[in-house]
Amino acid sequence: MTDFAARRRTMVDTQIRPSDVTKFPIIDAMLSVRRENFVPDAQREAAYVEGLLDLGNGRCLLEPRTLAKMLDALNISNDEVVLDIAPAMGYSTAVAAKMAQLVVAVEEDEELATEAQTVLMEADSDNAIVHVGPLEQGATEHGPYDVILIQGGVEHVPDALLAQLKDHGRIACLFMDGELGTVRIGHKSGERVTWRHAFNANAPVLRAFSTDRVFSL
Incomplete structure (x- = not known):
């Protein structure tokens, strides 16, 4: 029987x-969120490997290192409300829920959203909500948000999403330029978001945040 607790410790000690x-x-x-429960059954054995975990249909689970460094840069506190975009089966939501007052996950894939809701309940993530809808539209009814996270690559961030960020709120995005990716942290002041470089990473661009999608609308 696989010792997933040992693999979690190894992930933290060698990647985080x-x-x-x-x-x-x-x-x-x-260390406490069981990553293996937030991936398809066929990929449980690969849940703690270093690198992206391909979930199919252009979706992936970010590298543990990438998620951890995003969270580190955002510095979430326990009185804050977080919007987690494209969390798939909810791993990032469960991790963020350990730090925040409330996490609202937005997932456009109804099957993934249903699985996320089930696994989050089983993980006792009582302060997490799964909202089904277009990723780029966020979830205005639960906002505004102190923090926004996007679980995948972006080429642009819609104004409609940035509008859901509180004044002095923060957003973490992995901007992709071809094969090169950079995580940037945006800080909102008034109506303006100022971006700063945080670190380099890679992930497939989410269709909702591709420039091709913008031009086709």
Whole structure:
């Protein structure tokens, strides 16, 4: 029988800590959330490997290192409301829920959303909500948000999503330029979002956030 708890410890010790992520809430969340439960059954054995986990249909689970470094840069506190875009089966939502007051997950794939809701309930993530709808539209009824996370590559971020960020809120996005990706943290002041470079990473571009999608509308 696979010792997933040991694999979680190994993931933290070999992927998270060496990436200069040492904040206790992040380490504790990644040690306690059972990542293997948030992937398809056929991929449970690969849940803790280093690298992207392909979920099919252009979707993936971000590298543990990438998610951890995003969370580190965002510095979520326990009185904040988080919007988690495209979490698939909800792993990132469960991790963020260990740190935030409330996490609203937006998933456009109804099957993934249903699975996410089930697994989050089983994980006792009582402060997480799964909203089914277009990724780029967010979830205005639960906002505005202190923090927004996008679980995949983007080429642009719609104004409609940025409008759901509170004044002085933060957003983490993995901007892709061809094969090169950069995670940037945006800080909102008034109506303006100022971006700064955080670190390099890679992920497939989510269709909802591709420039081709913008031009086709």
